[in-house]
Amino acid sequence: MKGTLTFLARATTPADRLVLIAVWGGMILLGIQAFARPPGExxxxxxxxxxxxxxxxxxxxxxxxxxxxxxxxxxxxxxxxxxxxxxxxxxxxxxxxxxxxxxxxxxxxxxxxxxxxxxxxxxxxxxxxx
Amino acid sequence: MIRFSAPPSEKAYRLVLPIVALALGACQDQVEVHNERAFVMGTLVEISATGVGAEPFREAAGAAFLEMRSLHDALTPLDGESELVRFNARGHGRWVALEGPLTELVPRALSVQRASDNAFNPHLGRLVALWGFREPPFPGRPPPEKAIRGLLEAGASQPALALRREGSLEGRLEHPGATLDLGGIAKGFAVDRAVAALREHGVDNALVNAGGDMRALGRRGERPWRIGIRHPRREHHVIATVELRNGEAMVTSGDYERFFRAEGKRFHHLLDPTTGRPARRAQQASVLGPRATESDAWSTALFSKGSQGLEALGPGLPGLVIDTSGKAHASPTMRRRLHWRSEEILAP
CATH class of the missing domain: 2.60.320.10 (N-utilization substance G protein NusG, insert domain)
Structure with missing residues (x-):
């Protein structure tokens, strides 16, 4: 985990990290929306x-x-x-x-x-x- | 303020692009469907559409509802000012010019009447009024036999409407027992007009559902519009589903819509023109077709004829009948279209 974070810190610029956070955040929101079950009838x-x-x-x-x-x-x-x-x-x-x-x-x-x-x-x- | 030393690198894009592609793939099935509902033609009409903005859709649906309302005003037998009532008041024994939507609808109704061998009859007005099925509350008992016989003797159920073109289209009622009543076709006609209004407003993917009479335009996202056919004796159960093609209509007639019980029997609004009484050969009849107008009229005819009427429909109008014993019968073209679900009623 620590190794991955170090790699990411070295391999990406702050702008890269901002883009990654935005995309992953959006993905999580989409996932929640997609898997939330509708109420039953x-x-x-x-x-x-x-x-x-x-x-x-x-x-x-x-x-x-x-x-x-x-x-x-x-x-x-x-x-x-x-x-x-x-x-x-x-x-x-x-x-x-x-x-x-x-x-x-x-x-x-x-x-x-x-x-x-x-x-x-x-x-x-x-x-x-x- | 955040200051970046460099723009996002190629590596970051490599990490992000597959994720974006995955997200887009996951979203493919999520279709945005707009819905508008209104009470028109004595029923709840629902219009659903995809692939159009909310505002243009609202405008298109509004135009469709307006069209349906204007048809209702022209074709209702309950308003003394309607074109239909005006024709009935003057059209016995003399030629009277047809007005408004009657000019298009009456010839189409007569065409189905002829093709169905009078199983669909568009001038049972006096019989329908006698049975009291025009508006709820419905009477709790059938009309006197003598009154039914009297109307039949006065030609209520025989082919009784003649047409001619003398400049404009004119009609004449040839038997005193007959008055024009387009209840078995008007809703389908209104659905077709609503679909035309949607098209004119640029809506290419929609479903118009007028109290169970429906017609589809295009698709619902990536898939066709899928219609359930209700169980004739269990209101919230669906016996089968059908996928509607672009422009296709599906109409069902059933003995559960307008009825009362008396003498241990169900008396419903779908009258058999040969007897002047509720038809007794089916519980339900459904017809698929390229237009809701004809599908509506044919579903009434098929209900009246029962499973024997399937042949008259021809391959262009797939039909399904649930007979009075609860058995399903379908034309070959309908059998190929049905996705059967019911465990209680066996697939035809």
Whole structure:
């Protein structure tokens, strides 16, 4: 690290360093913007791989899904969804917490229940004909 | 003040250039999309565009909305001053000059009526009014059988509009049961006019979406505009997607838009011209085409005919029908265009 800094100090002028700082700073900002996930709009619940429910995240409620072991309770609040109760032993799904961003996923593997949040960015269409 | 002993060296440029190239590559997929929305023609119209500045786009969208509003004023059956109402008031049994947009739209409507063997009928005005589907709230029960029969006997559903050119274009309603009602084609026509207005204002990449009737111009950045087709029984679900080519339109007609339930049945606004009652061969029909006007009229005709109507569309108008049992049927050209998503409705 120290060697690299010494090399950079010798190999570049102050103007070079200013340009490098500006470019790298811009890159970091771009990266943050590119990887920030948009808020989710709905969650798709799958049991044994099959989509069983699509839940809009715009109103608070609790939904019970029947999985391989028994009922799993999901809670929706403030545009987010989480596992609230599950019949599995380790309760790892409950520890996953709230999912609110498009693309976020949580699963209760023993109960074969998977929840994935989808949103505008995740949709493969720009408008719906109806 | 910072003083530099030398300008940035070649080494620095060598370090920076790949980074800039990478950044530009990463930005390729980020498309700036402008959106404008307005309530026009009894529905929410959304215009989206790319590759144009915010201000020119706002101006273009404003012109498009203005055009659509003026069409609404001319074609609404609810305003006594509209060109359509004026024609209906005078056009029974005598030749009356068509005015404004009627001069272009009526011949196109009659052309689809003929080609669809009257499955699309642009003069069901009295029947539509009898059923009460013009404006919500819709009635909770169907009209008396006697009233429906009376209108059918008065020629409500038969081809009843004649045209001639005597200097100007003139029309004549030949049966007392028929009045012009362009509800099955006017929205598509307005979408086409909106697209023309956008083009005139230099917008080459846009999507006009008038309550689900849409037409695309160009592309959305590097990719085509992609349209989802809704599930006929699940409002927020999409059964398939289609990529629209430059200038292409997609219109869907469904029994879920304007309806009421009575006697355990769904009564919707898409009337079958042969029966004077809601058509019972489909839940939904979608048509792709080079213009929204004809796609709109054909989607109504296809809904009325059900899957049997797919053949009449021809290869230039790909069609998709979800029949009353929820089964999907599509013309070969539509099958090639669909990206099927639904697990509940099997791909055609």
């Amino acid at each position: 709905e969650a798709v619940v799958r049991v044994r791989g099959e989509a069983v429910k699509r839940l809009a995240l715009d109103r608070p409620r609790k939904v019970t899904i029947r999985g391989a072991l028994g009922p799993t309770e999901l809670q929706i609040r403030d545009g987010a969804i989480r596992f609230r109760h599950a019949p599995c032993q380790r309760k790892r799904c409950l520890g996953r917490g709230w999912l609110a961003q498009a693309g976020e996923t949580a699963a209760c593997v023993p109960n074969r229940v998977l929840v994935r949040v989808g949103g505008e960015q995740g949709k493969p269409w720009h408008a719906v004909s109806y």
